Amino acid sequence: MGDVLLKALSFVAIIAVGYVLKRIGFFKAEDAKLLSKIVIYLTLPAALIGGFETFSFSLSLLVSIVVGFVASVILLAVGFLLSRGREGTVRALYGLNLPGYNIGTFVMPFVQSFLEPAGIVVISMFDMGQALWSLGGSYAVVFGSIAGERRVRLRDIVSKLFHSAPFLTYFVMFVLSLCRVRLPAQVFSVAKIFGSGNAFLAMLMIGVMFDLRLERSEIRDVVRILGARYLLNAVFAAAVWALLPVPALVKQVLTVGLFAxxxxxxxxxxxxCGCKSSVSGVLGSLSILISLALVLALLLSWS
Structure with a gap:
């Protein structure tokens, strides 16, 4: 319990350091883009490769993909339902911020640091299921619904997915594992060295990106979006524990993923889509606070 609490407080401290360093001018807001590139193109793919060292295929991995996909579809539908009759930019705000999970730079460091190594593969499969929506699918549906004549084609979405370094990494590793192609032990050793910096850099990046600016007139939509998002994901998590015949580790990882x-x-x-960037920025920042509190509470309860 003490070790888990220490790690949790360390994560919070790293986020706080990133935010404070930005406030005093050491970091600029645009520096988050550089940190993001390092995480997405270097440390995160390395962490993913390291997680496949002990990989063995099981039905629970397919279940993880399905959970990520179905949860995103339901949240997208609810977004349209809650914003029906509103102007296009508001429908876009709901349709884009309800579905989608920040797995690579938010959840992955927690799974990597607090749960068993096999958890990295489970959360990667969950990410594979939801990435179709968070990396382009939701945008395609939303944009098509508010613009009508201009639609994003499926092949454009697939192309975007396979230009995503994390998605491409665990897709390749997954295929290699299914084909029983085993990489040399030295590759995993080097990958783990690079991947060891992922948690620190990801949390530091979140701190640099954090920002809260909102007008009173926009509070209602922010509350409705976040309330619906976390309420529905709590229902999904309860269903995972009650209905899925998978190991406890898989249930833990999926629960953490759903609260991303x-x-x-x-x-x-x-x-x-024409939404106010300040509102979407506040939604992202508040969701970091809420998700951080929920994920840390879950991890501490399981320790």
Whole structure:
């Protein structure tokens, strides 16, 4: 219990350090982009490769993909339902911020540091299921619904997925594992060295990105979006524990994944749909706070 609490406080401290360093001018807001590139293209793929060292295929991995996919579809549908009759930019705000999970730079460091190594593969499969939506699918549906004549094609979405370094990494590793192609032990050793810095850099990046600025007129939509998002994901998590015949580790990892914060890429998609960047930015920042509290509480309860 003490070790888990110490790690949890360390994560909070790293986020706080990143935020404070930005406030005093050591970091600039745009520095988060550099940190993001290092995490997404170097440390996170390395951590994913290291997680496959003890990989063995099981039905629970397919279940993880299905959970990520289905949860995202339901949240997208609820987003349209809650914003029906509103103007296009508001529908986009709901449709883009309800679905999607920030796995790579938020959940992965927690799974990597607090749960068993096999958990990395489980959360990667969950991410594979939901990534179709968070990395382009939701944007395609939302943009098509508010623009009508312009639609994003399926092949454009697939192309975007396979230009995502984390997605491509665990897709390749998953295929190699299914084909029983084993990488040399030295590859896993080097990957673990690179991947060991992932948790620190990801948490530091979150601190640098953190920001809270909101007008009173926008509070209602923010409360509705976050309330619906976390309430529904709590229902999904309860269903995972009650209905799925999978090991406890898989249930723990899926629960942590379902309580992930809103993906950072969502803000960019919101801007493309004409949403106010300040509102989507606040949604992302608040979701980090909420998800951080929930995930740490879960991890401490399981220790």
């Amino acid at each position: 914060s809103i993906p950072t890429v969502t803000t960019a998609y919101c801007e493309k």
